[in-house]
Amino acid sequence: MRTAYRVQDVRAAEAALMARLPEGALMRRAAAGLAGACAGLLRRVYGARVVLLVGSGDNGGDALYAGALLARRGAGVSAVRLGRRVHEAGLDALVRAGGRVADDPYGVLARADLVVDGITGIGGRGGLRPEAVPVVRAARESGAVVVAVDLPSGVDADTGAVEGEAVRADATVTFGAYKPGLLVDPAREYAGALRLVDIGIRDLLPGAPELQALQHADVARLLPVPAAESDKYRRGVVGVVAGSARYPGAAVLAVAGALRGGAGAVRYVGPAGDAVLARYPETLVHPGPPGRAGRVQAWVIGPGLADTPGVADVLASDVPVLVDADGLRLLDPAAVRARPAPTLLTPHAGEAAALLGTVREDVEARRLDAVRELAGRYGATVLLKGSTTLVADPSPGVPVRVNPTGTPWLATAGSGDVLSGLTGSLLAAGLTARDAGSVGAYLHGLAARRAATGGAGVSPTGAGAYPYDGGRAAPGAAGGAPLTAHEVARALPGAWRDVAAAAPGA
Numbered sequence: 001m002r003t004a005y006r007v008q009d010v011r012a013a014e015a016a017l018m019a020r021l022p023e024g025a026l027m028r029r030a031a032a033g034l035a036g037a038c039a040g041l042l043r044r045v046y047g048a049r050v051v052l053l054v055g056s057g058d059n060g061g062d063a064l065y066a067g068a069l070l071a072r073r074g075a076g077v078s079a080v081r082l083g084r085r086v087h088e089a090g091l092d093a094l095v096r097a098g099g100r101v102a103d104d105p106y107g108v109l110a111r112a113d114l115v116v117d118g119i120t121g122i123g124g125r126g127g128l129r130p131e132a133v134p135v136v137r138a139a140r141e142s143g144a145v146v147v148a149v150d151l152p153s154g155v156d157a158d159t160g161a162v163e164g165e166a167v168r169a170d171a172t173v174t175f176g177a178y179k180p181g182l183l184v185d186p187a188r189e190y191a192g193a194l195r196l197v198d199i200g201i202r203d204l205l206p207g208a209p210e211l212q213a214l215q216h217a218d219v220a221r222l223l224p225v226p227a228a229e230s231d232k233y234r235r236g237v238v239g240v241v242a243g244s245a246r247y248p249g250a251a252v253l254a255v256a257g258a259l260r261g262g263a264g265a266v267r268y269v270g271p272a273g274d275a276v277l278a279r280y281p282e283t284l285v286h287p288g289p290p291g292r293a294g295r296v297q298a299w300v301i302g303p304g305l306a307d308t309p310g311v312a313d314v315l316a317s318d319v320p321v322l323v324d325a326d327g328l329r330l331l332d333p334a335a336v337r338a339r340p341a342p343t344l345l346t347p348h349a350g351e352a353a354a355l356l357g358t359v360r361e362d363v364e365a366r367r368l369d370a371v372r373e374l375a376g377r378y379g380a381t382v383l384l385k386g387s388t389t390l391v392a393d394p395s396p397g398v399p400v401r402v403n404p405t406g407t408p409w410l411a412t413a414g415s416g417d418v419l420s421g422l423t424g425s426l427l428a429a430g431l432t433a434r435d436a437g438s439v440g441a442y443l444h445g446l447a448a449r450r451a452a453t454g455g456a457g458v459s460p461t462g463a464g465a466y467p468y469d470g471g472r473a474a475p476g477a478a479g480g481a482p483l484t485a486h487e488v489a490r491a492l493p494g495a496w497r498d499v500a501a502a503a504p505g506a
């Protein structure tokens with residue numbers, strides 16, 4: 001499992017460790033890790049042209065010490081000063097190693113092989129300052145590999161917000177712990193491939209991180225496995241209330257997901273029974289209302305529902321309920337809060353904005369805050385869809401889960417319907433709402449990657465989600481081809497097998 005910690009927690013852990021270590025030891029560890037990563041990104045260090053963008057603080061200090069190490073290995077290293085101050089000891093080290101301060105930033109950037117962004121790290125406030133903007137643009141346009149130190153400068157470490165412009169890195173080398181902004185959009189997009197350098201603070205961080213990103217082995221442990229004596233009812237029945245005369249396809253896609261989510265049977269309730277049966281004859285079909293359809297262990301309601309009634313009926317049940325799409329528009333917040341059984345809401349940014357009484361752009365700009373706020377307000381688990389899907393528990397202090405397997409190819413009609421069915425099925429099979437949401441999102445993303453790439457190009461270790469292979473690959477840039485929601489559903493069993501193979505002892 002990858003975890004991310006807030007700046008205040010990282011700083012507290014660093015302070016506790018620094019008190020026990022000689023002066024400068026932590027920065028030397030950070031710089032050594034950074035220089036090693038830079039060397040790995042250069043074909044050859046000797047003779048390579050490296051430009052350091054150096055801000056006022058210790059982030060610039062890291063860049064300068066790493067630059068000194070590269071200069072000692074024969075790189076030509078130039079520092080571009082962008083702050084009001086500079087880390088003097090770091091600058092001394094660079095100059096002693098043969099590096100220099102650039103008189104012509106644009107000239108050295110135009111010839112650079114590698115640019116090290118040390119403008120700001122966890123001490124940065126607001127976006128990039130105006131004087132840094134043209135320099136950062138020149139770095140990007142130079143064609144050099146851009147490596148961010150700790151964080152891409154200009155992104156907010158704790159929230160993942162990006163105000164104005166920020167550095168777009170090919171890779172980010174971060175110290176001690178991931179920061180939330182490295183894993184959550186929009187900042188995640190700026191970070192490129194991630195590498196974590198251990199500087200020894202791990203045991204000094206608090207027990208509960210701010211964020212958790214599951215990997216294959218974590219998901220494998222959570223997958224429902226039928227016992228020898230299981231029958232379809234013991235494995236769980238998921239009820240799917242979806243589709244309408246206008247949108248029968250949503251019912252078919254939600255059922256397609258539900259059939260691949262581990263429940264023993266899928267009960268479809270609604271007007272699209274014929275369309276569902278034509279594609280999936282194994283489905284149990286009932287015209288409704290849900291209260292009369294028979295016993296289920298979890299409900300999914302919402303995809304393609306239009307204005308079909310049923311939401312109140314389902315919310316009144318005593319089993320876990322997943323509400324998506326049109327269901328979100330029709331739900332009564334008081335009824336959600338009053339439920340004794342778990343509720344999982346699965347909005348995209350626009351639906352989340354409607355639930356919060358704000359606009360979509362606001363949710364997209366501060367996804368982590370928005371998902372926590374929604375979960376608190378509704379007393380429900382909330383899965384906020386997006387390229388970095390988030391799952392928040394209603395109890396404060398429980399880490400938010402961030403899904404690492406998303407791909408831009410998933411932004412296709414009907415893929416959310418598949419996710420609803422899949423996740424509801426995991427709920428029926430007995431997973432908690434938080435686990436069902438994070439496992440559902442993980443499998444769904446992985447299935448989309450498999451479908452988009454024809455099964456290739458997906459790392460079975462889960463490391464592929466944040467590729468760091470010495471190259472420039474970033475999530476979503478993994479290649480692939482357009483896909484349909486049906487293809488995502490069809491790729492789910494393969495994704496499931498990939499993940500299950502990572503289980504300890506599998």
Ligand SMILES: NC(=O)C1=CN([C@@H]2O[C@H](COP(=O)(O)OP(=O)(O)OC[C@H]3O[C@@H](n4cnc5c(N)ncnc54)[C@H](OP(=O)(O)O)[C@@H]3O)[C@@H](O)[C@H]2O)[C@@H](O)CC1
Nearest residue numbers: 026027030056057058059120121122123124125127129150
């Ligand atoms: N602590 C440790 O042991 C270790 C820390 N480590 C490293 O230190 C980093 C944190 O260092 P930090 O605290 O000095 O903050 P940092 O991010 O360099 O920026 C601070 C200065 O930048 C300025 N500034 C602010 N906003 C700005 C903006 N928008 N645009 C431009 N400038 C802006 C502002 O100064 P001002 O210019 O206002 O005088 C502010 O004082 C951390 O990310 C990691 O890399 C590692 O070596 C491991 C050990």
Ligand SMILES: [K+]
Nearest residue numbers: 117120149153
């Ligand atoms: K930086």
